[in-house]
Amino acid sequence: MIGRPGHGRLLRWYPTSWRDRYGEELLALMQDELGDETPSARYRRAIARAGLRERVHATGLVGQGANAATRLRSGSLLILSTWTLFVIAGVGFQKTSEHFARAVPLAARPSSQNAFDTVVLFAVISLVAVLIGVAATLPSTITFLRLGGWRQVRRHVLRSVIASALVVATVVPLSLWAHHLNELQRNGGDDGYSWAVAAWALFVAFALASWTTTAIAFATRLTLSRAVLHIEGSMAMVVTASMAAITCATAFWWDTLATHASWFLQGSSIGRSSTSVSSTMVGVVSIMSIAVLCSIAGVVRIMGSWRQCSTTPPQSVTGGSLGS
Amino acid sequence: MTPPTDSSGLRRANDPPVLILTSLAGGAKHGHALLKDIESFAGVRLGAGALYGAITRLEERGLIEALASSDRRRPYQITSAGTRALESVMADMRDLAEVGATRLKLSWGAS
Numbered sequence: 382m383i384g385r386p387g388h389g390r391l392l393r394w395y396p397t398s399w400r401d402r403y404g405e406e407l408l409a410l411m412q413d414e415l416g417d418e419t420p421s422a423r424y425r426r427a428i429a430r431a432g433l434r435e436r437v438h439a440t441g442l443v444g445q446g447a448n449a450a451t452r453l454r455s456g457s458l459l460i461l462s463t464w465t466l467f468v469i470a471g472v473g474f475q476k477t478s479e480h481f482a483r484a485v486p487l488a489a490r491p492s493s494q495n496a497f498d499t500v501v502l503f504a505v506i507s508l509v510a511v512l513i514g515v516a517a518t519l520p521s522t523i524t525f526l527r528l529g530g531w532r533q534v535r536r537h538v539l540r541s542v543i544a545s546a547l548v549v550a551t552v553v554p555l556s557l558w559a560h561h562l563n564e565l566q567r568n569g570g571d572d573g574y575s576w577a578v579a580a581w582a583l584f585v586a587f588a589l590a591s592w593t594t595t596a597i598a599f600a601t602r603l604t605l606s607r608a609v610l611h612i613e614g615s616m617a618m619v620v621t622a623s624m625a626a627i628t629c630a631t632a633f634w635w636d637t638l639a640t641h642a643s644w645f646l647q648g649s650s651i652g653r654s655s656t657s658v659s660s661t662m663v664g665v666v667s668i669m670s671i672a673v674l675c676s677i678a679g680v681v682r683i684m685g686s687w688r689q690c691s692t693t694p695p696q697s698v699t700g701g702s703l704g705s
Numbered sequence: 706m707t708p709p710t711d712s713s714g715l716r717r718a719n720d721p722p723v724l725i726l727t728s729l730a731g732g733a734k735h736g737h738a739l740l741k742d743i744e745s746f747a748g749v750r751l752g753a754g755a756l757y758g759a760i761t762r763l764e765e766r767g768l769i770e771a772l773a774s775s776d777r778r779r780p781y782q783i784t785s786a787g788t789r790a791l792e793s794v795m796a797d798m799r800d801l802a803e804v805g806a807t808r809l810k811l812s813w814g815a816s
Contacts, residue, residue, distance in 0.1 A: 403757055406736055409777040410753050413737035424752070431754025435761065 388412065391425060394432025396439040449689035453610050456682030457514070458597050460617040463672040463679070464511065465593040467624050469586050470668035471504060474631055477646070477661050480564075481638060484645035489637055496634035500627050507623035514616040515596075521603040533602060537595040544588035551581050614683040621676040628669040635662045719749045721759035726768065726783055726791040733772055733782035736760075763787070 388411045392404050411420070420428070437443055440455050447455070478497060485493050555577055559567055562574060605613070638646055646659035728734060728742045736756060744750050751759075760781065763769045768787035772780045783791070805811075 399761070403761065405777045406779050407753060407757050410736040410740075410756070413778075414740075414753060427752040428754045431752070431758050434758060438761075 388415070388420070391420065391428045392432070394429045394436075396436050398439060399435045449686035450605070450607075450610055452686035453614050453683050454600065454605070456679040456686070457610075457613040457617040458600055459679035459682070460620055460676045461511070461514075461596060461600075462593055463675040464507065464620050464624065465589050467627075467669060467672040468589060470665045470672065471500075471627070472582065472585065473661055473665045473668075474500070477659070477665070478634070481634075481642075481645060484642040485638065486641050489641035493634055493637040493641075496630045496637060499630035500634065503623040503626045503630070507620045507627075510616040510619040510623065514613050517609050517612040517616075518600065518603060518605065521605055521609065522599060525599070525603050530602060534595065534598050537591075537598040541588065541591040541595045544584070544591040548581070548584045548588045551584055555581055611687070614687065617676075617683060618680050621673070621680050624669070624673050624676055628666065628673050631669060632666055635659075635666065719747065721751055721755055722763055722768075723791070723794055724749060724751070725756070725759055725763060726787055726794075729769060729781060729783040730788070730791060733780040735774075735776075735778040735780045737778065739781075 388408055391411070392400050392407065395404070415424075438447070481497070482490060482494060558574060558577065562571055566574060635646075646662060724743045724747055725739060727746070728739050731742070734742060736753070740751055740753075740756060760769065764771065764781075766786075767784055768790055769781045770784050772782055774780060
């Protein structure tokens, strides 16, 4: 790119596809407007705002500028991203609910167990829906890789593999440590172990986020047929419905435990806790609710572009990509 | 973008796409020439980011098109769809202006 280096740096606010199309023109305009002057802070802010607006626009998540297929794909990818966030909250719920049946009085056990079983059932349904979505893109993925697409996604895949290796490498010593602890120590009684589990949970969250980014990097570069896009959209809506059901069941489970065994939520002995407010459950349900709301936005995007959608080239060519 | 205001604080019409289409209705122009022209006829100083954001949307909708150029300063021209869109906007503005002028009893208002 020709122009002052400072001007070129400002273009980084824009997505790659936009820079490829308009970058030189915008640099020429900056040159005409500013000459050899350094851009003022106000000028930089205005360019940054415009660049970020283009990035949001390029995702296909807002506005009607992107074609219907890109909008449908973006809605599905938004739901995939929020599902990852949801899974992280789900891990928190799974940890909190360990051995809950022992703490609940017999009379309240069926309702809490039903709520828990509902969570498990819809978690399986959402996982199956995600796997169907991934399987539907496999032929396009193989074609993409055969045509030399590996170079474009190599960085994402390697980062995800390293993150996963980190999770596997740390879970072994953590499991060995856990075998030397009793139940009370494993559930918050041992500070060192609790911190180690928290660190491991961060590794897991990073690995999940990394694989999601990798999936988005692939998905935005694939050429998908109308049928495949509709499968992706359908599975995304199934995932959203499952997440909504899980959130309701989790809230119901929390309410049952808060009513009949509030001490369990606090990790205290029977009768020792006077509050049913658990910071973990507040966090879990809040994250789940945010994820469901974002997914509903994705569903609206999918449904709005469902009929107009047809086969299109990869999103990275027509409208930029999430990862650019 | 610096929107001009009068003493009452009311803003003039300054929608970047309309300003760009109005400017291109007078002939093809590149970015810097567009900014200068818009400033001269509307008193609106668009920023580079706002200008290219509007150019991107207008080109996506087929209302303007880029002309071939060996220079980095690529000129744009209005398309027939752009002309029709601008005519529609102008008709709306004229209707609004006529209603306002009639109610204010301005002499240049409704015939």
